[in-house]
Amino acid sequence: xxxxxxxxxxxxxxxxxxxxLVQQRSRDHYWYSPILxxxxxxVCADLVVSPRSIAEVKTVLAAAYRHGIAITARGAGTGNYGxxxxxxxxxxxxxxxxxxxxxxxxxxxxxxAGAVMEEIDHQTRAAVGGELRFHPSxxxxxxxxxxxxxxSAGVGSIRWxxxxxxxxxxxxxxxxxxxxxxxxxxxxxxxxxxxxxxxxNGIIVEVEMPLTQSHQWIDVMVxxxxxxxxxxxxxxxxxxxxxxxxxxxxxxxxxxxxxFNRHKAYVRPGQSIVILMVAPxxxxxxxxxxxxxxxxxxxxxxxxxxxxxxxxxxxxELGWNHTTLRAIKVDPSITxxxxxxxxxxxxxxxxxxxxxxxxxxxxxxxxxxxxxFAGLPLVRYTSEERLEEIIAIHEANGCAVFNxxxxxxxxxxxxxxxEVQLQFKRQADPSxxxxxxxxxxxxxxNFDLTSGRAWLFxxxxxxxx
Amino acid sequence: xxxxxxxxxxxxxxxxxxxxLVQQRSRDHYWYSPILxxxxxxVCADLVVSPRSIAEVKTVLAAAYRHGIAITARGAGTGNYGxxxxxxxxxxxxxxxxxxxxxxxxxxxxxxAGAVMEEIDHQTRAAVGGELRFHPSxxxxxxxxxxxxxxSAGVGSIRWxxxxxxxxxxxxxxxxxxxxxxxxxxxxxxxxxxxxxxxxNGIIVEVEMPLTQSHQWIDVMVxxxxxxxxxxxxxxxxxxxxxxxxxxxxxxxxxxxxxFNRHKAYVRPGQSIVILMVAPxxxxxxxxxxxxxxxxxxxxxxxxxxxxxxxxxxxxELGWNHTTLRAIKVDPSITxxxxxxxxxxxxxxxxxxxxxxxxxxxxxxxxxxxxxFAGLPLVRYTSEERLEEIIAIHEANGCAVFNxxxxxxxxxxxxxxxEVQLQFKRQADPSxxxxxxxxxxxxxxNFDLTSGRAWLFxxxxxxxx
Numbered sequence: 001x002x003x004x005x006x007x008x009x010x011x012x013x014x015x016x017x018x019x020x021l022v023q024q025r026s027r028d029h030y031w032y033s034p035i036l037x038x039x040x041x042x043v044c045a046d047l048v049v050s051p052r053s054i055a056e057v058k059t060v061l062a063a064a065y066r067h068g069i070a071i072t073a074r075g076a077g078t079g080n081y082g083x084x085x086x087x088x089x090x091x092x093x094x095x096x097x098x099x100x101x102x103x104x105x106x107x108x109x110x111x112x113a114g115a116v117m118e119e120i121d122h123q124t125r126a127a128v129g130g131e132l133r134f135h136p137s138x139x140x141x142x143x144x145x146x147x148x149x150x151x152s153a154g155v156g157s158i159r160w161x162x163x164x165x166x167x168x169x170x171x172x173x174x175x176x177x178x179x180x181x182x183x184x185x186x187x188x189x190x191x192x193x194x195x196x197x198x199x200x201n202g203i204i205v206e207v208e209m210p211l212t213q214s215h216q217w218i219d220v221m222v223x224x225x226x227x228x229x230x231x232x233x234x235x236x237x238x239x240x241x242x243x244x245x246x247x248x249x250x251x252x253x254x255x256x257x258x259x260f261n262r263h264k265a266y267v268r269p270g271q272s273i274v275i276l277m278v279a280p281x282x283x284x285x286x287x288x289x290x291x292x293x294x295x296x297x298x299x300x301x302x303x304x305x306x307x308x309x310x311x312x313x314x315x316x317e318l319g320w321n322h323t324t325l326r327a328i329k330v331d332p333s334i335t336x337x338x339x340x341x342x343x344x345x346x347x348x349x350x351x352x353x354x355x356x357x358x359x360x361x362x363x364x365x366x367x368x369x370x371x372x373f374a375g376l377p378l379v380r381y382t383s384e385e386r387l388e389e390i391i392a393i394h395e396a397n398g399c400a401v402f403n404x405x406x407x408x409x410x411x412x413x414x415x416x417x418x419e420v421q422l423q424f425k426r427q428a429d430p431s432x433x434x435x436x437x438x439x440x441x442x443x444x445x446n447f448d449l450t451s452g453r454a455w456l457f458x459x460x461x462x463x464x465x
Numbered sequence: 466x467x468x469x470x471x472x473x474x475x476x477x478x479x480x481x482x483x484x485x486l487v488q489q490r491s492r493d494h495y496w497y498s499p500i501l502x503x504x505x506x507x508v509c510a511d512l513v514v515s516p517r518s519i520a521e522v523k524t525v526l527a528a529a530y531r532h533g534i535a536i537t538a539r540g541a542g543t544g545n546y547g548x549x550x551x552x553x554x555x556x557x558x559x560x561x562x563x564x565x566x567x568x569x570x571x572x573x574x575x576x577x578a579g580a581v582m583e584e585i586d587h588q589t590r591a592a593v594g595g596e597l598r599f600h601p602s603x604x605x606x607x608x609x610x611x612x613x614x615x616x617s618a619g620v621g622s623i624r625w626x627x628x629x630x631x632x633x634x635x636x637x638x639x640x641x642x643x644x645x646x647x648x649x650x651x652x653x654x655x656x657x658x659x660x661x662x663x664x665x666n667g668i669i670v671e672v673e674m675p676l677t678q679s680h681q682w683i684d685v686m687v688x689x690x691x692x693x694x695x696x697x698x699x700x701x702x703x704x705x706x707x708x709x710x711x712x713x714x715x716x717x718x719x720x721x722x723x724x725f726n727r728h729k730a731y732v733r734p735g736q737s738i739v740i741l742m743v744a745p746x747x748x749x750x751x752x753x754x755x756x757x758x759x760x761x762x763x764x765x766x767x768x769x770x771x772x773x774x775x776x777x778x779x780x781x782e783l784g785w786n787h788t789t790l791r792a793i794k795v796d797p798s799i800t801x802x803x804x805x806x807x808x809x810x811x812x813x814x815x816x817x818x819x820x821x822x823x824x825x826x827x828x829x830x831x832x833x834x835x836x837x838f839a840g841l842p843l844v845r846y847t848s849e850e851r852l853e854e855i856i857a858i859h860e861a862n863g864c865a866v867f868n869x870x871x872x873x874x875x876x877x878x879x880x881x882x883x884e885v886q887l888q889f890k891r892q893a894d895p896s897x898x899x900x901x902x903x904x905x906x907x908x909x910x911n912f913d914l915t916s917g918r919a920w921l922f923x924x925x926x927x928x929x930x
Binding site: 106107108128129130133159160161162165166167168170187188189210211212213215238239240241242243244279280281282284285286287288289292366368369370371 | 571572573593594595598624625626630631632633635652653654675676677678680703704705706707708709744745746747749750751752753754757831833834835836
């Protein structure tokens with residue numbers, strides 16, 4: 001392994017080696033988790049390489065293969081599990097220079113992996129009146145490739161379910177890390193070989209996504225006397241197939257009052273809120289529906305004056321992990337969990353147990369055709385032991401937890417080896433150069449995922465001088 | 466009451482009184498039901514009046530109010546419960562001359578009630594790349610006003626649920642039947658005052674409907690060894706939020722083999738089939754999904770040669786009540802039921818009980834946010850008593866029946882008085898001129914809907930000479 005030889009093989013490809021910039025690009029939002037913050041704080045690459053074409057990506061990967069350099073692909077770095085952090089050092093492969101929207105048709109768009117999602121929507125709306133089915137709350141900065149490699153759901157999931165649900169990704173072009181890197185076009189079920197694999201088994205360079213009808217979504221905020229009433233309303237909205245919405249989120253008091261700096265003026269003390277993005281075609285029906293559920297219409301985006309409109313961030317920046325972000329900005333001791341609440345009654349049980357230790361935040365999303373409560377509760381963090389206890393209490397009460405305090409593929413959401421992704425890694429990254437340490441099955445096939453013990457990548461050990 | 470005085474008040478409005486034409490326009494597809502056929506065969510209006518403007522509709526309704534003439538509104542007459550049949554004689558108000566598409570926006574369309582649904586889609590596709598959320602299987606002839614006044618669901622319900630689900634109708638303009646007819650614009654929950662009221666409490670003259678992204682839907686037919694396997698696949702498709710489809714229907718063997726003249730060539734003996742309309746953006750994923758469920762891809766519209774394409778009717782003309790229609794054309798002894806099967810196991814139970822007496826046909830649709838089996842089983846009819854027995858056995862096995870052998874609002878789907886519609890009739894049709902005999906609550910508030918006895922409108926008694 002020689003970083004100098006690797007670098008010499010890159011020719012004209014843009015390389016950054018200034019320490020401050022390399023460190024910045026070696027990080028994502030891992031600091032949402034106090035546990036990951038401690039574990040990953042020292043993680044840093046040697047170089048950042050920014051290819052501008054598929055040919056340049058191939059050159060980088062061939063050099064990495066030949067010279068034994070670890071490659072961690074990165075989009076905008078808006079993930080928060082350390083997905084894009086280089087546990088073994090080496091090179092950050094920054095794909096944000098490959099940001100072209102390549103082809104727009106009425107029902108689909110093809111773009112390079114580094115295209116920012118908001119920019120894709122901007123172009124497709126103008127061209128064909130279409131938009132992507134989903135975006136994360138980091139819409140304004142996140143790349144489409146990063147969302148597919150490291151994300152699971154987001155704004156739009158109330159209609160289209162998870163990002164990896166069948167039909168939500170049409171095609172991915174992937175470059176392998178071999179002596180002579182290959183260009184593979186994955187479609188159909190082959191998409192699952194690399195979607196949400198953190199770039200461990202191939203570098204996504206192009207994506208093809210379906211477009212749906214675009215709308216001038218109207219931001220709406222509705223107040224309820226308590227979180228359970230908010231949950232009932234939010235679930236009822238989710239079950240209304242004719243009421244076109246793109247976002248349904250629930251924030252229990254005092255989340256809005258304490259953490260939503262610009263929006264708090266619209267919320268009364270003690271109110272729990274539901275945030276909505278409503279199609280103009282559904283706004284009048286929604287107004288009736290809110291009244292029917294005795295909700296208080298706190299804010300309606302199409303009725304704000306121009307000054308207010310300018311002052312307020314889009315309402316989706318109160319949801320998903322932006323809820324967490326806003327809370328941490330005010331109170332750095334806060335962290336969060338990812339849970340699944342099977343019913344309103346489960347939410348009530350958890351609220352009764354934890355009270356203010358766990359300010360409740362839920363995103364309502366479809367999953368396998370059903371309306372589901374995807375919990376992203378805030379947690380007033382005290383210790384790792386207590387966090388583990390909170391997780392255990394959730395599980396004991398029938399509420400699954402997808403632990404966001406782990407940096408591997410297996411320990412967060414899946415809790416099992418993805419054999420398809422592992423098998424594909426054997427073909428596309430035979431020497432294990434890509435994002436080492438994120439796929440346990442590759443490094444230690446015998447690790448017991450049920451042990452309750454966090455897996456520790458050996459590359460995380462401080463490097464001997 | 467004087468039909469001559471009524472007629473004199475119409476001025477230049479088009480009137481038809483030739484007996485053969487009046488009889489033709491006095492009928493809908495009531496003959497799907499041997500029971501309705503017997504009860505309604507003699508029903509006939511005196512005149513057909515065909516207004517061309519709202520002003521003319523008002524003139525007709527004012528004259529009807531003044532001269533005591535019954536008015537039964539009619540679109541294309543594609544209903545099949547006698548909705549548009551004039552039980553008390555009088556006048557058929559033919560709205561098919563009011564067929565203008567008035568305004569098209571990217572997310573909505575406004576049209577006159579008599580506009581044919583296929584023609585609306587034709588215009589909105591060209592103008593904004595949008596289409597109506599739904600259409601009945603009679604898309605090529607049915608009017609939008611008739612669909613709203615007499616229909617409940619259709620092609621598109623797998624995504625948007627029922628036609629009257631909140632948000633699926635944006636606005637209705639209704640003319641009242643009073644001394645001075647009023648023009649009312651109903652929006653929000655007021656839409657339910659007249660939607661699916663068979664024109665008993667106001668005449669719908671304009672509608673505003675949401676538009677969704679249009680697609681060049683691909684007709685697909687999939688074969689399975691039995692109906693239960695077909696049901697499992699169809700339900701699984703319905704639960705795939707990312708797999709964009711507009712139609713999912715199940716026809717057990719031997720429906721396709723015996724009744725689908727043009728399509729039977731694609732089906733092997735004994736196969737039960739699922740018919741689908743799939744968006745091009747979802748067709749490759751669907752092909753994988755069919756394979757995964759061990760379905761046999763029998764027909765794929767985008768892979769037919771031009772001759773085949775021309776020869777085959779659109780696949781939605783195998784679904785909904787077109788299944789019934791095709792069966793009756795081959796075997797006039799067949800009729801059908803409308804049922805709700807809560808699960809595949811319920812379907813299995815019913816199949817086990819009835820076997821070939823009840824060739825199973827199911828449309829998969831969303832209802833209140835859930836994927837549901839809307840049964841439209843064929844029935845090899847023997848007697849009214851046996852039909853009632855089949856209904857009773859359904860209900861005893863937990864499967865609701867919406868009896869299509871009744872001509873009133875209450876006895877078919879709802880089995881209760883709709884107080885909102887009754888109240889609106891008091892305001893909009895105080896003298897009871899509109900479609901008399903279809904709303905039991907108006908004629909006989911004391912009728913016991915739980916009696917099991919069919920309600921008989923006195924206007925049905927043969928008229929004394």
